[in-house]
Amino acid sequence: MTSTARVTPRPQVRDWPLFWSKVGRIVGKVILYAVLAFGAYIFFLPFAWMVTTSLKPAAYAYEVPIQWFPKKITLDAYFYGWKTLPFPLFYRNTIIITAANIVGLVLSSSLVAFAFARIPFAGRDAWFLILLSTMMLPAQVTLIPIYLFWSKLRAVNTFWPLIVPEWLTNAYNVFLLRQFFMTIPLDYDDAARIDGASWFRIYSQIIVPMSKPALGVIAIQAFAWNWNNFLGPLIYLNETRKFTISIGLRLFQNQQSSKMPETMAMSVVALIPTLIVFFIAQRYFIQGIVITGVKG
Amino acid sequence: MTEQVLETLPKRSRLTPRARNTIAGYLFILPWLVHFFMLILGAMLASLVISFTKTDLLTGFKWVGLQNYRDLFKDPLFIKSLRVTAIYTFTVVPLGVCVALSIALLLNQKVAFLGFWRLIYYLPSVVSGVAVAVLWTWVLNPRFGLLNVGLMRLGIPQDSLPRWIYSEKWAVPSFVLMGLWGAGGAMLLYLAGLQGIPTHLYEAAMIDGANAWQKFWHVTIPMLTPTIFFNMLMSIIGSFQVFTQVYVMTGGGPNNASLTIVLYLYQRGFVNLRFGYASAIAWILFFIILFFTMLVIRSSSMWVYYEGELKK
Numbered sequence: 001m002t003s004t005a006r007v008t009p010r011p012q013v014r015d016w017p018l019f020w021s022k023v024g025r026i027v028g029k030v031i032l033y034a035v036l037a038f039g040a041y042i043f044f045l046p047f048a049w050m051v052t053t054s055l056k057p058a059a060y061a062y063e064v065p066i067q068w069f070p071k072k073i074t075l076d077a078y079f080y081g082w083k084t085l086p087f088p089l090f091y092r093n094t095i096i097i098t099a100a101n102i103v104g105l106v107l108s109s110s111l112v113a114f115a116f117a118r119i120p121f122a123g124r125d126a127w128f129l130i131l132l133s134t135m136m137l138p139a140q141v142t143l144i145p146i147y148l149f150w151s152k153l154r155a156v157n158t159f160w161p162l163i164v165p166e167w168l169t170n171a172y173n174v175f176l177l178r179q180f181f182m183t184i185p186l187d188y189d190d191a192a193r194i195d196g197a198s199w200f201r202i203y204s205q206i207i208v209p210m211s212k213p214a215l216g217v218i219a220i221q222a223f224a225w226n227w228n229n230f231l232g233p234l235i236y237l238n239e240t241r242k243f244t245i246s247i248g249l250r251l252f253q254n255q256q257s258s259k260m261p262e263t264m265a266m267s268v269v270a271l272i273p274t275l276i277v278f279f280i281a282q283r284y285f286i287q288g289i290v291i292t293g294v295k296g
Numbered sequence: 297m298t299e300q301v302l303e304t305l306p307k308r309s310r311l312t313p314r315a316r317n318t319i320a321g322y323l324f325i326l327p328w329l330v331h332f333f334m335l336i337l338g339a340m341l342a343s344l345v346i347s348f349t350k351t352d353l354l355t356g357f358k359w360v361g362l363q364n365y366r367d368l369f370k371d372p373l374f375i376k377s378l379r380v381t382a383i384y385t386f387t388v389v390p391l392g393v394c395v396a397l398s399i400a401l402l403l404n405q406k407v408a409f410l411g412f413w414r415l416i417y418y419l420p421s422v423v424s425g426v427a428v429a430v431l432w433t434w435v436l437n438p439r440f441g442l443l444n445v446g447l448m449r450l451g452i453p454q455d456s457l458p459r460w461i462y463s464e465k466w467a468v469p470s471f472v473l474m475g476l477w478g479a480g481g482a483m484l485l486y487l488a489g490l491q492g493i494p495t496h497l498y499e500a501a502m503i504d505g506a507n508a509w510q511k512f513w514h515v516t517i518p519m520l521t522p523t524i525f526f527n528m529l530m531s532i533i534g535s536f537q538v539f540t541q542v543y544v545m546t547g548g549g550p551n552n553a554s555l556t557i558v559l560y561l562y563q564r565g566f567v568n569l570r571f572g573y574a575s576a577i578a579w580i581l582f583f584i585i586l587f588f589t590m591l592v593i594r595s596s597s598m599w600v601y602y603e604g605e606l607k608k
Contacts, residue, residue, distance in 0.1 A: 036402055040416040043477065047419070049442045050431050062440045065449065108327040121321025122314075131328065134336055138537055138585055140558055140578040142335060144571050145342035148353050149334075168331035199320045228425030230540045235566060246426040250544055253430050260440065263430050270427040278422050282415070285422060286484055 054078070054265035061261045077265035081252060084262075087269060089241055090248035097162050097244060098226040104167035105222040106215055113174045114203045117181035118189055128178075135171045147235060161236045162229070166222070173218050180214035181207060213287060220277065220284040227274055245270045347575035357572075364576035374577065376552055377560040378584075384468050384556065385535040388475040392531055393524060396479040400486035401516075414484070421480035429544035432474050436460035436545075461546050464553035471541055471554065482527050489523035490516070518601040525600045529592050536585050557581050 048068070053061055054077050056070045081087060115121065116128050150161040184207060192202050208215070233244045243251065249270050253263050278285060311319070322329070347364055349357040368374050399417050403410060420428075435442045438459045447457055458466040493516065501511045539558040542548060548555035548563070557577065565574030 032402060032405055032407065036407065036413055039399065039402075040413060043420055043480075044416050046431055046435050046442060046477070049435070053434070064440070064445050066442070066445055112325045112328040115321045115324030119317055119321040119324060120314075121318040123318075124321060127325065127328075130332065134332070136533065136586065136589055137336065137340075138533070138578070138582055140537065140561055141343050141582045142339035143578065144346060144353075144565060144575050145339040146335060148342070148346075148571075149339075151353065165331070165335055167327065168335065169327045170331070171328075174328060199317075199324070203324075224422065224424075228423075228427075230425055230543075231562075234543075249426045249430060253426075253433070253544070260434055260437075264434065267427040267430045270425075271423050274423050278419070286414075286418070 050264050050268060053261055054268050056261050058261055077261035080262050081266040085248060085252050090243050090245045093242060094227060094244040097159055098223055100163045101166040101226045102219050102222045105173060106218050108167055108169035109173035109177055109218060110215060112169050113177035113181055114207055117178045119199055131171045131174060156236055157238050157242060162232050177214055180211055184210055216284040217287050220281050223277055343575050346572055347579050349572045351572050352569040353571050364573050368576055373552060374560060377555045377557045380468060380555055381536055381557045384471060385532060388472045388535055389528060389531045391476055392479050392482060395476050396482035397486050399483045400490055403487055404490040417483055418480035421478040425540055426544055429541045433545050436470050438462060462550060464551055467546055467554040474541060485523055485527055489520050493519045521600040525596050532588050533585055
């Protein structure tokens, strides 16, 4: 950015005849779309392969070259998986944990972020700095003492260790929401204060209704994270009937490692909720990434 | 001003507004305070103490001082896990930046159906966890896998194809490949960054006679460095903690070729019940991450361009 200010602006150098520049532009567009399409093909292929393989009878699944549109379609692989392990139960467990954590995380992080963004309390900046600095801490450092804590409470093999921490919020979500709350003009609060509203009323009746997109982002990310969480359930849940979908699928893969259509089918089953939520709430997924990235 | 108005209202308590704000503030951040004192500060102190002991967490703790740390630096498996994790991180992070940035640049060329392209490239980064690991276990299968079958179609003879996660040489590259498939999240960040670059900068560059390459190198890249910086920091922190894929797909093998730090921590702690040793691994991991975070932050003044900052 140092040499942008020259004294005499030079006219644009383009001595090509108009025709060739047009051809050049069209060729450029063709190459652009070809590259994009090729890349998209590569990125999407594993998904397509997963779905077709899961629908093939075992006899055809291992054929080379790959039959993209199988001659015979069957749901056998799905039924097999469903029968072998209690996948509906895994689903139920995952839904319980995920739903509880979405509620808990949205509630707790919005309360905390509200205080950091709106209430002028003594020590606020210091606490916020501490909050930011904890974002760097790898979870593994606190993993073992927290495990010890839950095992002393005899809560291992229950859902509590997977739910309670989320209800106590986390630095990342507080940070994200605070950034959003800061963008709402403080005049609203002042006006409400003059009318005698408490901070809680300002939170629940002004800030929360105005922040639905940001809260949606938190909810979506909480969903994606909890649905896919692996290390937590792996450590805390040890009875099959308590398993979540991710460790249930891992167990299935361990037992049936040579069965391609079956393991693929159960992967599809595990992925479907994420995909549905993603298609419905794509906007929130994308916003979440952008909000976190903008204020680096 | 607010306070003056409040004075005229009927008093609800004898506390000053400021004191009431402080009480309200701490009540609101109570969940975080509990989190901080128990799950972070308390747990960190406990973790530090545990790392100086020998324990299975059930039968008691035996103080061993720095023994765990001394043993770790003589433990060939731990050294191996450091190497594996470092190689993984320093391959997947720069390559990830390149892939994500390239896609973002392509999508920023006023393409038609932007939403569609973005969706396809972004999708793999949304799904994660075990299902993706299972899928990729098959994609990388040497005989039936999508990758090798595809390479065979390109005319590469079957016996010279890599055995991916089943070979010592290709295990880590396999995970890198899988990581790049999920580069879509970063791509969205770069795309947002690209769209935030004011057009007048390009116009100014054009008036100066800059060609496309010069515009890219002297306008686009400098304006994007804050995004690249943030993204790199996050990916380095994340990559050092890689676990799920490795645990599900190779269990660290073959012959520990994909043994990462967190996997080793898990094995020592939750499999062998050597929780003191595992805690020491966690602390070393913490300092490694701290070191690289600081390094990136420190180096940022040399390569990250912030608007409003004066160039020396």
